[in-house]
Structure formats: structure tokens, C-alpha cells
Amino acid sequence: MSAPDHLLYRQVRLDIGLLATRQVAAVPVPACPGWTVTDLVAHLVEVAANVAARLGSPAGTAPRGITDVDLALAEWERVCHVLEPLVELEGPRSAGRMVMDAFTHLLDLHAALDVPPDPGHPAYRSTLNLLVGGFSASVRAHGLPALRIESPAATGTAGDGPVVRTLRAGTHDLHRSLAGRRSHAEIAALDWDGAHEPWLPAFSWGPFTPPAR
Numbered sequence: 001m002s003a004p005d006h007l008l009y010r011q012v013r014l015d016i017g018l019l020a021t022r023q024v025a026a027v028p029v030p031a032c033p034g035w036t037v038t039d040l041v042a043h044l045v046e047v048a049a050n051v052a053a054r055l056g057s058p059a060g061t062a063p064r065g066i067t068d069v070d071l072a073l074a075e076w077e078r079v080c081h082v083l084e085p086l087v088e089l090e091g092p093r094s095a096g097r098m099v100m101d102a103f104t105h106l107l108d109l110h111a112a113l114d115v116p117p118d119p120g121h122p123a124y125r126s127t128l129n130l131l132v133g134g135f136s137a138s139v140r141a142h143g144l145p146a147l148r149i150e151s152p153a154a155t156g157t158a159g160d161g162p163v164v165r166t167l168r169a170g171t172h173d174l175h176r177s178l179a180g181r182r183s184h185a186e187i188a189a190l191d192w193d194g195a196h197e198p199w200l201p202a203f204s205w206g207p208f209t210p211p212a213r
Helices: 005-019 035-056 069-090 092-113 121-139 171-178 185-190 197-205
Strands: 146-150 156-159 163-168
Touching: 005 035, 005 092, 005 121, 005 171, 035 092, 069 092, 092 121, 092 171, 121 146, 121 156, 121 171, 121 197, 156 197, 185 197
Parallel strands: 146 163
Antiparallel strands: 146 156
8 A cells, every 4th residue: 555645756756866966966957957956945935935825824835946965855744744734634635746757757866867766666656646647647638549558566547438449568667668768769669559659649738748859
């Protein structure tokens, strides 16, 4: 059984803190063009502060434009001290999205720093379920037939109606593909049991767009 989302979020925050040290603060993050490690952490602080503000907490007054990674991590911890109890009471509405955003960026950091991620990280299962749901809505919006998705951490159907195709992928590759971190060529190279081309446009959804390369 997976841990509650607010606890997963805390774990992801701590994992990011272990990677985002002053020594790598200026390292660029290729998955987020134009961002450094510091920029990535500052983004997560802003997201957390915005959620806190929406839930009525003064923790939402976090400063903008943070340029020091240690300050960003300290500010994130301060905001989350107030935020975590609020999202626990609210339920999965905010916490699930926050875990998905933060965990996606944790994987971005692993890639930027060439540090292998933990293949058994508990956030994979929780966030993949959310990503498959968003992708499923995109499949429907594009008027595409249903696609079966199979991976060790998530299995489900994207779209409605009879399943006409199956996509099988490892947990990490599926997560990166659904979160806009894999090109169409990389997605095409996954294990499809037939023609894949009709479903490629559906991988652009919400905030996610596959990179050109």
C-alpha cells in the first residue's frame, strides 16, 4: 500500500534536498530549458507557497526570485511545515498534483546530475496513476481508440471503448514519456504491439510536451 500523498511529498522534498547542494546549484537542468538546479528548487517553493495561499495560510508569502539554493531549500521546508497538515486535511486534490510535479522534477535532477534514480521509489506508483489519467483524457480528446498501458508500477487503459493497442514500458521510461520528458522517437521505440503513430499527439497534454530530441 502506498504512503499518503502528503508523506510522499515530504520524502520527495527531502530527496531533492540531498541532490540540490550548493556544489551543483548552477548546473543546468536539460529537461527544464533555461533552468539551473537552483531555479528548479525555487519553482517548487513557489508552487508550494501558491497552494498554501489558496488554502488560506500565510505561508504563501514566500519570496520570489530566490537565487540561492540553500535559501530555497530552507524556504521550502518552512512553507511545507504549514502546508503539509493543510493538504492532509484537504485530501488528494492538491497533494497528488504536488507529488507528481515534485517527483517529476526529482527525476529531472537525477538526469541533470547523472545520478541514477531509485527504481523502487514509492512515488512512482502514485504519480504514474495521475499521469495515466491525464494521458487518458488526452487520448479521448484526440478521438483515439483505447490504449492499454502496462508497466510494473501501473497498468490501465487510456481512452474509452475497446482496446486496440498495447504499450508496455518500464516504470521509469513510462513516467518520463507521460511527463513530456521523452521525444516522439523515444516513445516510438517503446514496446508497442502494433502501429504507434496515431497516439503520439496525445503525449502532448496539460503542461507536458515531448521535446524535439
